[in-house]
Amino acid sequence: MTMIRNSLHWLARMLLAVVFIYTGYIKVKAPLQFAVAITGYQLVPENLIWPIANYFPWIEIALGLALIIGWKIRYFSLGAVGLLLFFTVLLLITYFRGIDANCGCFSFDDPISLKTIFRDALLLVPAVFLAVETHLRSRDKTRTSAPAADPAAIA
Amino acid sequence: MFGKMKSTAFLTLLFTGLAVPVQSDETPGQILGGSLNAPIKLEVFSDFECSACREFYLRTIRPLLQEYCSKDKVCVVYYEYPLSYHKYARQAALYSEAASRLGQQKLLPVLDSLFTDQAEWSQDGSLDATVAKALPQEDFQKLKKIMQDSSIKAAIEKQVELGVRREVNSTPTTFIYYIGKRQKVEGLVTYLVMKQFIDSIVK
Numbered sequence: 001m002t003m004i005r006n007s008l009h010w011l012a013r014m015l016l017a018v019v020f021i022y023t024g025y026i027k028v029k030a031p032l033q034f035a036v037a038i039t040g041y042q043l044v045p046e047n048l049i050w051p052i053a054n055y056f057p058w059i060e061i062a063l064g065l066a067l068i069i070g071w072k073i074r075y076f077s078l079g080a081v082g083l084l085l086f087f088t089v090l091l092l093i094t095y096f097r098g099i100d101a102n103c104g105c106f107s108f109d110d111p112i113s114l115k116t117i118f119r120d121a122l123l124l125v126p127a128v129f130l131a132v133e134t135h136l137r138s139r140d141k142t143r144t145s146a147p148a149a150d151p152a153a154i155a
Numbered sequence: 156m157f158g159k160m161k162s163t164a165f166l167t168l169l170f171t172g173l174a175v176p177v178q179s180d181e182t183p184g185q186i187l188g189g190s191l192n193a194p195i196k197l198e199v200f201s202d203f204e205c206s207a208c209r210e211f212y213l214r215t216i217r218p219l220l221q222e223y224c225s226k227d228k229v230c231v232v233y234y235e236y237p238l239s240y241h242k243y244a245r246q247a248a249l250y251s252e253a254a255s256r257l258g259q260q261k262l263l264p265v266l267d268s269l270f271t272d273q274a275e276w277s278q279d280g281s282l283d284a285t286v287a288k289a290l291p292q293e294d295f296q297k298l299k300k301i302m303q304d305s306s307i308k309a310a311i312e313k314q315v316e317l318g319v320r321r322e323v324n325s326t327p328t329t330f331i332y333y334i335g336k337r338q339k340v341e342g343l344v345t346y347l348v349m350k351q352f353i354d355s356i357v358k
Binding site (some may be wrong): 031032036039040049051053054102108 | 331338339340341342343344345347348349351352355
């Protein structure tokens, strides 16, 4: 049981890490193209588009790297859930507003559709699993490492 | 310490430095402003009948010419890329290419006029009237004469071929060259975004 749980934990971590590093990387390589994609969403004030396009991809990469090395995994897995939720809501809003925008998620030739929304939402499965699993793991750890009750005090 | 420096350098190289120093190539388009030695070069593949190209030219390129090309921080080169499903785009490109032979001073008013009055001439093909408004009568006659030259058509073909080679799939497509890198951008970049990008490279 523990082996299956460990394997799933590892799989979810690596999958999310690869996704975040890849999606960050394509944006870092083409920040202006990413800026065009952000403009297409018609949600961000124009003066914020370039700073977001320039810096946001580094957050994705940092998140991916943290997931790979397993640093502060409890917090970064929550970060992954938050980010994926944010993307999914953003895509839903844009789709239902009827705006013909480019997702800019995995490539820059990827118009927003139910397929892109489903794909992003699907990534929430490993992210939520990882967040819950690491939470439970750290809770179990806290329980098992709690100091034993002082027998003297009981007596 | 050294390990940390090495990993930082590795990451920097991985994410920003993978682009091999790039020089833009051969076919000369029409230089709209700035010199070819400017630190940033924009090569714009555009179609006169496309509405995003109109927006890009009037709202982004025009202010760039005024603000940055005049100070030689940016060079803008225009490439004809008329799309086959636009009825009058290739004809409009002929006027523009011919105007470039009259010099930059004559070319810009022609481009301004073609893009500004796009809605009119794209309905009825009244390109003569549109371009005639932009130039003195004498220059317009010269332009009409130049348009007969077969080299005009050939120059447009060459630019289209270059676009095909560079996998231009839509208009406007802009290739931006700066500090040894190249970015391909499909679609409309607003002036403010372009300005912030340029300011982050050349102060």
